[in-house]
Structure formats: C-alpha cells, structure tokens
Amino acid sequence: MANEINNFQEIISHCKEYGYIFQSSELYDGLSAVYDYGQMGAQLKKNLRDEWWKSMTQMHENIVGIDAAIFMHPTVWKASGHVDNFSDPMIDNKDSNKRYRVDHLIEAFAETLEKSAADTLIAEMDKLLAADDLTGLKSLIEVNKIKCSISKTVNWTDVRQFNLMFSTQIGSVAEEADTIYLRPETAQGIFVNFLNVQKTGRMKIPFGIAQTGKAFRNEIVARQFIFRMREFEQMEMQFFVRPGTQMEWYNYWKDARKKWHESIGIPSDKLRFHDHIKLAHYADAALDIEFEFPFGWKELEGIHSRTDFDLNQHAKFSKKKIQYFDNDLNAEGKPYGNYTPFVVETSVGLDRLFLTVISLAYQVEKWTKEDGTEDSRVVLKIPAKIAPTKLAILPLLKKDGLPEIASALMNECKSQFHCFYEEKDAIGKRYRRMDAIGTPFCVTIDHQTKEDNTVTIRYRDTMLQERIPMSEVSKLVAKAC
Ligand code: ATP
Numbered sequence: 215m216a217n218e219i220n221n222f223q224e225i226i227s228h229c230k231e232y233g234y235i236f237q238s239s240e241l242y243d244g245l246s247a248v249y250d251y252g253q254m255g256a257q258l259k260k261n262l263r264d265e266w267w268k269s270m271t272q273m274h275e276n277i278v279g280i281d282a283a284i285f286m287h288p289t290v291w292k293a294s295g296h297v298d299n300f301s302d303p304m305i306d307n308k309d310s311n312k313r314y315r316v317d318h319l320i321e322a323f324a325e326t327l328e329k330s331a332a333d334t335l336i337a338e339m340d341k342l343l344a345a346d347d348l349t350g351l352k353s354l355i356e357v358n359k360i361k362c363s364i365s366k367t368v369n370w371t372d373v374r375q376f377n378l379m380f381s382t383q384i385g386s387v388a389e390e391a392d393t394i395y396l397r398p399e400t401a402q403g404i405f406v407n408f409l410n411v412q413k414t415g416r417m418k419i420p421f422g423i424a425q426t427g428k429a430f431r432n433e434i435v436a437r438q439f440i441f442r443m444r445e446f447e448q449m450e451m452q453f454f455v456r457p458g459t460q461m462e463w464y465n466y467w468k469d470a471r472k473k474w475h476e477s478i479g480i481p482s483d484k485l486r487f488h489d490h491i492k493l494a495h496y497a498d499a500a501l502d503i504e505f506e507f508p509f510g511w512k513e514l515e516g517i518h519s520r521t522d523f524d525l526n527q528h529a530k531f532s533k534k535k536i537q538y539f540d541n542d543l544n545a546e547g548k549p550y551g552n553y554t555p556f557v558v559e560t561s562v563g564l565d566r567l568f569l570t571v572i573s574l575a576y577q578v579e580k581w582t583k584e585d586g587t588e589d590s591r592v593v594l595k596i597p598a599k600i601a602p603t604k605l606a607i608l609p610l611l612k613k614d615g616l617p618e619i620a621s622a623l624m625n626e627c628k629s630q631f632h633c634f635y636e637e638k639d640a641i642g643k644r645y646r647r648m649d650a651i652g653t654p655f656c657v658t659i660d661h662q663t664k665e666d667n668t669v670t671i672r673y674r675d676t677m678l679q680e681r682i683p684m685s686e687v688s689k690l691v692a693k694a695c
Pocket of ligand 1: 440
C-alpha cells in the first residue's frame with residue numbers, strides 16, 4: 215500500500231507538471247478540494263465526456279441529451295428529498311475544531327486494527343448508521359477511544375447531521391432574495407424535464423435522457439485529489455421504463471456500463487460490482503461499479519433502480535400530472551394506460567473517470583541499454599482514442615526546409631485530430647516529453663524526408679520506430695483513434 219500511495223503522490227505531481235490538473239486558485243494558496251484542469255487535462259476530460267455522450271445519445275436511438283441549468287427552483291430539492299435528507303453525520307473535535315464525517319473517522323480507525331476487530335467495528339457502525347442512531351455512533355467513538363488526528367484527543371462534540379448542499383441567494387435586493395441551491399446532482403434537471411422531452415421528442419418508453427454537467431457538494435472530508443471534490447462533474451442518464459420491467463433494464467445497464475468502461479481501456483479485472491445491501495427508501499436495487507484506485511477499491515459509477523419515486527415526488531410538489539400514455543399496451547391486448555414510468559439511472563463522475571484513466575496510464579519504466587547503462591522514462595499510456603494529443607510533429611532541425619514540411623503535415627492532420635508541433639530541444643528529449651504527456655504517436659521530419667517523402671514514426675507504448683511514407687501518417691493515426 216505504501217508504494218501505491220507514493221505512486222499516487224507521483225501521479226498528482228505529474229498531473230501538475232504536465233498541465234493536466236492544478237489546484238484551484240493556487241496563486242492564493244489554493245482552495246481545498248477544488249481543482250482546475252489545465253491545457254492537457256481539459257482536453258482529456260472533454261474526450262472522455264464526448265465518448266460517454268456519443269455512447270449514450272448517438273449509439274442508442276432511444277436516448278437523447280439535454281443541458282439543464284445548475285440553478286433550479288428551490289422546491290425541486292424539497293421534492294427530491296435533498297433538503298431534508300442529503301446530509302452526513304459529522305462530529306467535531308473540540309480541541310482542534312476539526313470536523314469529521316463519522317463513518318470516515320471510524321473507518322480510518324478500523325484500518326489500524328487487526329481484521330476481525332476491524333470487521334466487528336465496521337459492522338457495528340453500519341448498524342448504527344442504518345438506524346440513524348447518532349447517540350450510538352458517538353458512544354462507539356468514545357468506547358473505542360478514537361482520537362482526532364490533529365489534537366490527538368478524544369474531546370468530541372455530539373454527532374450532528376450536516377447538509378451537503380451549497381446555498382446562495384437569487385434576486386437583486388436582499389429582502390426579496392430567495393435561497394436557492396447549487397445542484398448536488400444533475401439528475402433532477404432530467405426528472406423535471408421528463409414531460410418536455412417526452413412530448414417534444416415524441417419519445418416512446420423505454421427511453422433515456424442523458425446529461426453531463428457540474429454538481430456541487432460541501433464534502434467535509436474532501437481528500438484523495440479529484441476523487442472527492444466540492445465542485446465536480448457528473449454524467450448521468452435516466453432511463454424511463456414500464457413499471458415491472460425495471461430489473462431487466464437494471465441488469466442491462468449494469469453490463470452495458472461495465473463494458474463501456476472496458477471499451478475506453480479499463481481492464482476488466484480492475485472493475486467490480488458492489489451491490490448495495492442497505493437501499494435508499496426509493497430504490498429497489500442499487501450497485502456501484504468500483505475501480506481499484508491507487509488507494510483501494512472505490513465507487514466510480516452508481517447504477518440505481520429508483521422506481522417511480524422522483525417523478526411522483528415532482529408530481530406531488532408541483533401539483534401537475536407527470537405520466538406517460540402507453541399506446542403499445544393496447545396493441546398487446548392490455549387496456550390503454552397512463553402510468554408513472556420507473557427509472558433506472560446510471561451516474562458516473564467525470565473526474566473519477568479521469569482519475570481512473572490517469573492512474574492506469576501512469577507508468578515508470580526502467581531498462582538497461584545495450585551499453586550496460588540504466589535508462590528510464592515516465593509515460594502516460596492513455597489509449598489513443600482518448601489521449602488529449604494524438605500526434606506530435608517534430609522537425610529534426612529548425613532549418614533546411616524541415617519546419618516547412620512539418621507545417622504542411624500539421625495542416626493536413628489538424629482538422630482530423632489534435633496535433634502538437636514542436637521544434638525545440640534534441641529529438642530524444644522531445645520524445646520523452648511526449649511520453650510524459652501521453653501522445654501516442656510522434657513523427658520526425660528529417661533530411662531523408664526531403665528526398666523520398668518518408669518520415670520516422672515512433673510509437674509511445676513500445677518506443678519502436680519505423681519509416682513510413684508521409685502520406686500514410688494521417689490515415690494511420692486516424693485509424694488508431
Ligand atoms: P460517495 O459514496 O463516494 O460519496 P455517492 O454514492 O454519494 O458517492 P452518487 O450520489 O451516486 O455518489 O453520485 C454519482 C457519481 O458521482 C459517483 O459514482 C461519483 O463518481 C461521482 N461523485 C459523487 N460525489 C463526488 C465528489 N464529491 N467528487 C467527485 N465525484 C463525485
């Protein structure tokens with residue numbers, strides 16, 4: 215584990231050094247659990263989002279995409295249950311004033327115990343959490359003498375529920391202002407638009423509505439880099455189905471989503487399903503797709519069968535009818551019917567997906583050269599399909615007409631895929647930089663190019679080089695992407 219954590223620190227530094235991720239407002243010493251994506255990171259994130267969007271809205275004829283606003287009517291969050299229930303039990307240490315999520319505090323302590331004691335403690339905690347027994351949780355912390363990591367004391371406040379939504383005011387004059395929330399999930403934007411989309415798109419059940427966008431949660435224990443952030447991005451799809459068919463679709467999406475992760479290069483053995491034992495009151499089935507992050511198996515995506523809870527809640531709070539008229543039931547010999555559709559949702563965090571891809575891609579390779587000396591490189595083996603830059607075009611020298619040839623190749627390729635042009639430094643150094651950035655192909659233009667129109671292409675993953683006609687470059691790269 216220690217190695218993995220070191221490796222994780224290296225990944226974080228690498229992301230910063232090569233323009234993938236910066237701490238937000240670093241100039242002012244940063245803002246905790248908020249991050250900015252740099253020039254490489256923004257492109258990788260966009261590529262991942264585009265892949266997801268395509269797989270949902272282009273590859274499924276019955277799924278359409280929307281882009282709902284972050285601000286929503288405050289009653290949305292009453293109806294969804296977030297105002298009353300979207301909270302975590304927290305406890306403060308009176309000496310350090312540090313606030314902890316109770317489950318995280320107990321889990322961290324359990325990691326210091328031997329397995330059977332840890333299992334008993336976690337089982338006890340789960341029971342108390344399930345029963346919302348805040349007094350019981352406090353006494354569990356006290357009985358086990360769990361200390362604050364900063365003050366090292368056991369001087370705790372009572373356990374309290376802490377709502378994770380950020381609120382702000384809308385309206386120009388303070389007296390008229392209404393409290394509204396920054397959305398803690400994108401899903402509600404889909405539920406409140408169910409009728410709009412179904413009617414204007416003439417959608418027939420089963421059908422889905424997909425959306426990507428920012429969500430905000432005032433996470434108390436926000437750590438592990440972009441795994442848990444206060445501002446993050448979700449990619450969610452709500453699939454509306456006939457009541458009674460939800461398990462069939464739940465199983466369909468469970469498999470479809472795992473396969474999708476594999477299609478962007480995540481090995482099957484690094485993914486696993488984790489079924490929820492304790493279900494939210496509105497769900498009749500739920501699971502997480504977990505990935506083995508450098509700090510252990512954690513949730514990457516959630517698949518939830520949410521019944522008709524959300525649409526019913528919005529019907530109740532808005533006092534409008536939110537139902538679907540199913541013509542096909544008649545054709546099947548059943549009476550015509552209006553019903554509230556059931557929902558199966560898939561919800562993946564784009565930032566967690568980014569972290570997944572980067573932690574798989576980051577590799578330090580060491581080898582012995584022919585002359586017996588040691589060599590090494592740091593390489594991001596991001597699959598070509600999602601790599602931010604696909605091709606680096608490198609004139610060997612900044613003279614003899616080589617940059618002109620390279621520019622012509624750049625102009626030929628840049629409308630098809632993202633290219634990078636670089637004239638500076640020795641060629642070996644430029645290759646290493648492209649490895650570190652994760653560019654899958656480099657082509658070098660040299661004097662021979664002027665004679666026979668061939669270039670050297672270098673493959674990032676194998677470091678092999680070969681000569682190919684310059685006219686083949688764009689086809690070869692486009693095919694790999
Ligand atoms: P966790 O248990 O890790 O807090 P969750 O079960 O609350 O996650 P959901 O509400 O199901 O998460 O959200 C769907 C997805 O959104 C998660 O699978 C995760 O990928 C992502 N996500 C949720 N919270 C965060 C966060 N604070 N930072 C980054 N991604 C997040």
